Amino acid sequence: MIAEIICVGDELVLGEVLNTNAQFLAKELLSLGINSQKHTIVKDKINDIKYAINKASKTSNIIILTGGLGPTDDDITMQAVASAFDVDLTINNDALNNIEKFFQARNIQMPISNKKQALIPQGATILKNPVGTAPGIIWKFKQNKFILAFPGVPYEMTEMWIQSAKDYLKNISSKNIKIKNLKHFGIPEAKIGEKIKDLMEEDNPQVAPYVDNGTIRIRINAQDESKEKAESLLKNTEKEILKRTGRYFYGYDNDTLESVISVLLKKNNLTVSIAESCTGGLISSKLTDVSGSSKYIKLNLVTYSNEAKINMINVSEQTLIAHGAVSQDTAKEMAKGIQKLSGCDIGLGITGIAGPTGGTPEKPVGLVYIGICDNKKLNVHKVQLNSKLPRFKIKTLACDYALNYLRIFLLNEFSINKKTSIIEA
Amino acid sequence: MIAEIICVGDELVLGEVLNTNAQFLAKELLSLGINSQKHTIVKDKINDIKYAINKASKTSNIIILTGGLGPTDDDITMQAVASAFDVDLTINNDALNNIEKFFQARNIQMPISNKKQALIPQGATILKNPVGTAPGIIWKFKQNKFILAFPGVPYEMTEMWIQSAKDYLKNISSKNIKIKNLKHFGIPEAKIGEKIKDLMEEDNPQVAPYVDNGTIRIRINAQDESKEKAESLLKNTEKEILKRTGRYFYGYDNDTLESVISVLLKKNNLTVSIAESCTGGLISSKLTDVSGSSKYIKLNLVTYSNEAKINMINVSEQTLIAHGAVSQDTAKEMAKGIQKLSGCDIGLGITGIAGPTGGTPEKPVGLVYIGICDNKKLNVHKVQLNSKLPRFKIKTLACDYALNYLRIFLLNEFSINKKTSIIEA
Numbered sequence: 001m002i003a004e005i006i007c008v009g010d011e012l013v014l015g016e017v018l019n020t021n022a023q024f025l026a027k028e029l030l031s032l033g034i035n036s037q038k039h040t041i042v043k044d045k046i047n048d049i050k051y052a053i054n055k056a057s058k059t060s061n062i063i064i065l066t067g068g069l070g071p072t073d074d075d076i077t078m079q080a081v082a083s084a085f086d087v088d089l090t091i092n093n094d095a096l097n098n099i100e101k102f103f104q105a106r107n108i109q110m111p112i113s114n115k116k117q118a119l120i121p122q123g124a125t126i127l128k129n130p131v132g133t134a135p136g137i138i139w140k141f142k143q144n145k146f147i148l149a150f151p152g153v154p155y156e157m158t159e160m161w162i163q164s165a166k167d168y169l170k171n172i173s174s175k176n177i178k179i180k181n182l183k184h185f186g187i188p189e190a191k192i193g194e195k196i197k198d199l200m201e202e203d204n205p206q207v208a209p210y211v212d213n214g215t216i217r218i219r220i221n222a223q224d225e226s227k228e229k230a231e232s233l234l235k236n237t238e239k240e241i242l243k244r245t246g247r248y249f250y251g252y253d254n255d256t257l258e259s260v261i262s263v264l265l266k267k268n269n270l271t272v273s274i275a276e277s278c279t280g281g282l283i284s285s286k287l288t289d290v291s292g293s294s295k296y297i298k299l300n301l302v303t304y305s306n307e308a309k310i311n312m313i314n315v316s317e318q319t320l321i322a323h324g325a326v327s328q329d330t331a332k333e334m335a336k337g338i339q340k341l342s343g344c345d346i347g348l349g350i351t352g353i354a355g356p357t358g359g360t361p362e363k364p365v366g367l368v369y370i371g372i373c374d375n376k377k378l379n380v381h382k383v384q385l386n387s388k389l390p391r392f393k394i395k396t397l398a399c400d401y402a403l404n405y406l407r408i409f410l411l412n413e414f415s416i417n418k419k420t421s422i423i424e425a
Numbered sequence: 426m427i428a429e430i431i432c433v434g435d436e437l438v439l440g441e442v443l444n445t446n447a448q449f450l451a452k453e454l455l456s457l458g459i460n461s462q463k464h465t466i467v468k469d470k471i472n473d474i475k476y477a478i479n480k481a482s483k484t485s486n487i488i489i490l491t492g493g494l495g496p497t498d499d500d501i502t503m504q505a506v507a508s509a510f511d512v513d514l515t516i517n518n519d520a521l522n523n524i525e526k527f528f529q530a531r532n533i534q535m536p537i538s539n540k541k542q543a544l545i546p547q548g549a550t551i552l553k554n555p556v557g558t559a560p561g562i563i564w565k566f567k568q569n570k571f572i573l574a575f576p577g578v579p580y581e582m583t584e585m586w587i588q589s590a591k592d593y594l595k596n597i598s599s600k601n602i603k604i605k606n607l608k609h610f611g612i613p614e615a616k617i618g619e620k621i622k623d624l625m626e627e628d629n630p631q632v633a634p635y636v637d638n639g640t641i642r643i644r645i646n647a648q649d650e651s652k653e654k655a656e657s658l659l660k661n662t663e664k665e666i667l668k669r670t671g672r673y674f675y676g677y678d679n680d681t682l683e684s685v686i687s688v689l690l691k692k693n694n695l696t697v698s699i700a701e702s703c704t705g706g707l708i709s710s711k712l713t714d715v716s717g718s719s720k721y722i723k724l725n726l727v728t729y730s731n732e733a734k735i736n737m738i739n740v741s742e743q744t745l746i747a748h749g750a751v752s753q754d755t756a757k758e759m760a761k762g763i764q765k766l767s768g769c770d771i772g773l774g775i776t777g778i779a780g781p782t783g784g785t786p787e788k789p790v791g792l793v794y795i796g797i798c799d800n801k802k803l804n805v806h807k808v809q810l811n812s813k814l815p816r817f818k819i820k821t822l823a824c825d826y827a828l829n830y831l832r833i834f835l836l837n838e839f840s841i842n843k844k845t846s847i848i849e850a
Contacts, residue, residue: 013461015451016633016644019444022466026440036438038473039466041447048463181441190536193497200498208469208499210436211578219441280713281706284727288705289817291781299733301726302709308724308767342733356716384531388555392714393580 001173003029004056005039006049008067008077009152013043020154021066028161033175033223034062044068049080053147057084061144062169067152069134071113077149078137082121085141089119095126095135102133127164132156138168146172176230177223182241183255184216184248185404192216195244205237214400216248250407257403258286264410265296272406273342274300275313275334277325278352278368282399299342303334313337313349326351328369328380335371336378346409347373350402352383354394359387368398372409381405426598428454429481430464431474433492433502434577438468445579446491453586458600458648459487469493474505478572482509486569487594492577494559496538502574503562507546510566514544520551520560527558552589557581563593571597601655602648607666608680609641609673610829617641620669630662639825641673675832682828683711689835690721697831698767699725700738700759702750703777703793707824724767728759738762738774751776753794753805760796761803771799771834775827777808779819784812793823797834806830 005025011017019041026036037060042048049068056063068077082089096118103110117134120126127136127148134151141147148165150157184192192209193200196218199207205222218241222234242249251260265272274283284300287293301312306325309315315333323329334349352368359365366385371378383401385394430450436442444466451461462485467473474493481488493502507514521543528535542559545551552561552573559576566572573590575582609617617634618625621643624632630647643666647659667674676685690697699708709725712718726737731750734740739762744754759774777793784790791810796803808826810819 013451013464014455015448015453015461016635018448023440023443026438028440030439036440037468039438039464041464041466043462188533188536190496190538193538194536197498208435209497210442211495219436276706279710280718280722281701281709281725281727284706285704285710285820288727288729288779289820291816293705294729297705297727298730299726299728299737300706301724302706302713302722303724304713304719305723312724354713386527386530386556390580390584391716393556395710395714
């Protein structure tokens with residue numbers, strides 16, 4: 001089953017409203033084993049809508065429309081559907097009843113314009129709207145061909161999807177699609193591409209890498225008539241990829257660097273403390289995005305000035321004079337200093353040049369040092385980010401590098417079953 | 426001039442990634458007086474991309490493509506463009522140089538697959554990518570017909586748009602559209618709606634409110650053949666709105682609460698220091714997103730544990746026992762404590778329940794206290810956010826409330842020309 005999503009609305013085409021409906025529907029369809037092949041976003045113009053419907057009806061089994069079901073004159077999706085399939089619009093009494101009830105419940109006289117919302121293409125069935133006045137439709141307009149129309153208001157659309165459309169479509173679809181994302185950090189996209197080139201050429205499972213900031217996400221999409229077969233296809237490809245990407249891999253689907261770190265810290269009963277300069281509190285904020293992080297986060301510092309570095313976490317003035325605030329030694333002393341001050345098991349210090357000003361030929365914008373220590377070890381890492389990135393991007397990437405080095409530190413230094421701990425994360 | 430936006434990528438069509446590019450581009454085009462008539466989102470399939478380009482070239486003057494310019498085998502947008510217009514792909518030496526330089530600057534051997542990114546359709550000009558390896562193209566393929574291709578990575582696309590494409594297209598467009606956004610915080614959308622109802626009914630300028638998290642943005646869109654007329658139309662409506670919204674207004678277009686605060690702090694030669702609990706470093710991170718913030722940020726703390734609150738910033742154990750960590754008194758003592766420790770002019774303390782667990786009937790998730798002080802004053806504010814919001818949303822909103830109270834504190838306490846200081850921000 002192949003689907004096409006058509007979203008109607010000037011506000012979408014002109015960019016006034018972000019189109020979250022298309023993403024929601026595509027995801028939901030995929031979870032039913034229905035692949036979308038295209039989204040088309042058109043204005044409130046009858047010919048544009050009609051043309052998109054006619055085109056889609058030739059190559060897709062399922063056409064999903066959103067928007068243009070309101071009571072005003074520019075709401076013309078039903079007209080477009082009727083015209084595309086050359087049928088009349090007729091008053092649907094169920095729909096009219098529902099609309100009347102909607103207003104009665106609010107003690108409001110139904111505006112005449114709302115009566116229009118009960119007009120649906122002859123042959124179609126209404127999809128009740130539990131939260132608004134605009135009913136949708138569902139219509140098998142041909143053997144194995146379906147069209148559904150929803151209001152454009154995201155809340156109404158999703159309610160109608162969940163309450164009625166989803167189950168209807170579930171019964172139509174036969175294929176099983178299994179999708180998994182393998183997230184990696186610290187490796188360029190092209191290098192990942194080289195490692196998995198042969199897998200990317202396969203048809204099933206489909207394997208494709210995507211870049212989300214510093215993270216390279218490899219998506220595996222396996223399909224089969226049998227659910228078990230789809231799962232085993234996916235599992236085999238996953239194993240093969242993980243064998244090739246090793247420690248670059250950090251987690252699945254909704255895992256984040258900070259959620260993986262959370263699992264590692266809790267498993268080993270460790271606490272961590274951060275002293276930030278260039279990232280300005282972002283690492284601390286990311287770590288506390290995880291619910292339950294108060295178990296391992298006690299005290300973090302943003303030591304932005306030299307004085308704060310000296311007075312709070314004991315960075316030596318000597319080091320700052322000899323090597324500068326952005327240096328290997330400063331990062332190390334920050335890590336040690338915050339570990340001591342907080343009494344935590346692990347300390348992390350980060351210093352760098354977030355830009356856009358403050359760079360020199362020797363220390364360009366994007367230069368970052370990350371120190372990480374526990375009672376036994378003290379590592380320092382140098383990262384040179386692209387100097388031309390905007391400030392917040394450098395902060396974000398520096399933060400992700402620091403989190404990734406912290407993850408690797410935890411894997412290296414603590415005697416746990418490394419493989420398992422990531423995979424369970 | 427009529428535009429069509431074509432976004433390429435399986436991840437968009439399957440709903441894995443929200444399509445923010447199309448909205449950005451449609452908005453930007455509109456600001457140049459160029460109306461979009463359609464968006465088409467297609468998979469990484471050469472025939473689908475080619476078909477969309479051919480269709481668009483018949484009805485639009487400007488075709489904008491995003492995505493599919495990466496180094497991997499499924500990146501085929503350039504091939505599709507070449508094929509649609511029946512030209513060859515040739516190596517562009519400028520592009521190749523830029524890609525080589527990109528890797529040289531990072532001391533990394535260029536992967537062979539990246540060479541592919543220098544292949545562009547014969548006749549096209551490259552759009553330099555200042556932040557990544559994939560160049561774009563701009564190509565007048567016929568009289569009054571243009572095609573532009575950008576990478577799909579949003580920040581690469583936006584940088585390239587801002588640095589080169591926008592000016593190019595500005596010269597093509599003829600209509601004068603002036604757009605301005607007035608940003609407000611701390612007032613519900615419906616209340617803003619009541620205040621500007623009459624203005625929203627006008628055709629030119631068009632006035633419409635949008636909600637971006639806690640910020641209510643009122644967009645004014647004025648059009649005229651004459652640039653001066655468009656500007657004066659806009660100016661008059663802006664004045665009228667500002668008269669009605671007062672202190673809720675904090676800035677224009679790209680202003681943020683933190684950028685406005687930056688202006689206020691620098692003007693008054695003040696420093697500020699933050700002690701965070703529930704926001705976990707987010708306020709500190711936001712404040713340091715502003716370039717030059719080291720002028721007024723010296724030391725911030727994330728005192729997540731009670732011990733950190735007691736030991737570092739002198740919150741009394743008594744207060745914590747009697748009122749709890751999430752209380753008016755704790756917020757006040759945190760503000761005072763961090764002000765003293767840092768030696769800064771202003772102290773801000775924030776404590777609350779970010780959820781999803783940890784709430785009680787008396788202190789539900791979303792309860793936040795914000796203390797702000799200088800040497801003369803100590804204020805505390807209570808905010809109850811929607812308990813059902815996800816954790817990161819509560820953190821974000823709590824942070825924005827704190828920043829907004831800090832902004833108001835600065836306006837109230839420091840004898841500056843208040844009106845001017847915001848408007849210049």
